[in-house]
Amino acid sequence: MSKPKSIETALNSDLRGSWIAIHRAAARARQIAMQTGTALVVVRNGVLEHLYPVSEPNVDRAAESEARYGESS
16 A cells, blocks of 8 residues: 555645645634533544643634635735
8 A cells, every 4th residue: 555645735726725624624613612611522542632721822823814704805
C-alpha cells in the first residue's frame, strides 16, 4: 500500500482549504462548548469520549477573518 498524499497537494482548491476550515470549525466548537458548559464528543483510538473544555484554547487567529460571516472586511 502506498503512502497517502498530503491534502495540501490536492488539485482541487476547495479540498486544499478544507483542512484549515476543519481546524477553524473545531476551534469554534471548543469555544461554544466552553461558553455553554457542554461536552465535545470525539472519537480517539476508536473510543467515544466526552470532553469538557475548561479554558480558552490557543487559536491561530491569522487564518480567521475578524469580520463576522456575511459582513465585508
